[in-house]
Amino acid sequence: MKKLAVDCIPPATLAAVAAFWYFAPAAWVANPWTLLLVNSVITVFVLGLELVFERHEGWRINRQELLTDLFYFILINTVIGRMAYILSEAPLRGLKDAWGIGTPWLLHAPFLVQVAAVWGLWEFGQYWMHRLMHNWEPFWLTHAPHHHITQLNAMKGAVGNPIELFLISLGVVALLDVSPAAYLCAFSLGNVVSTFNHANVKADPPLFYSFFFTSIRHHSFHHSVGYENTRCNYGNAIILFDRILGTYKEGEGILVGQDDRRRLTIWEQFMFPFKPVIEMIERRRDQSPAG
DSSP states (O other), X not given: OHXXXXXXXXXXXHHHHHHHHHHOOHHHHHOTHHHHHHHHHHHHHXXXXXXXXXXXXXXXXXXXXXXXXXXXXXXXXXXXXXXXXXXXXXXXXXXXXXXXXXXHHHHTSOHHHHHHHHHHHHHHHHHHHHHHHTTSHHHHHHHHXXXXXXXXXXXXXXXXXXXXXXXXXXXXXXXXXXXXXXXXXXXXHHHHXXXXXXXXXXXXXXXHHHTTBOXXXXXXXXXXXXXXXXXXXXXXXXXXXXXXXXXXXXXXXXXXXXXXXXXXXXXXXXXXXXXXXXXXXXXXXXXXTTX
């Protein structure tokens, strides 16, 4: 019974967050800090679960990992989020108004239908962006730092090169007409699933959840050693896309990381996409007569 209770924590959290946004007062929904507060509470909650229901001792978080994860959590919720709004969401909303694009039928649909439309469209884009990053070298260079992490924890979904973090913040859901609560709920639910599928929590959700949503088993296999092992289970939160599109693989990873499993510093993560250029400059310098 205890194992079943732990396994049901992810779906129960998903339901609780959906209920929060459904019943949230309009003033809370309109407050720009509410989404960040909800995501922060979810993160702290799952970090607490890691202490009680640890999945792998080798993933146990330490001070260095916690501070690094916190840096990226703040980065993606401030600078990256703001850049994505200015360079993507705001222009799309302007285009939507200028071209008269609208989905009024969706605005009058039930709350959960609106949430599903936003979440599904967002995650479908995330799936293809993630798949592109694993199958085209220029994009892989931005994404590879995320795969150099050597353990999984609740905030690891935010760890990566800033270029990648910006790219995965792009989407077209701003073109949809939905209630503000449904819009924010969709992103909160995605955060719940992403937090759990990166967390060191010994929870294996029931089939009614894991058939549709990405779990730690799916995502730890995606992070396991060896580049070829990473070319599957691309769904950030919705593993159903992998099942439908033929990129799903069953399994679980315990040893995670790439190359020699050396943990990258924040500076190395930031500079990783430029490695080929840096190496080329260094080779030319070494081959020059002055060198």
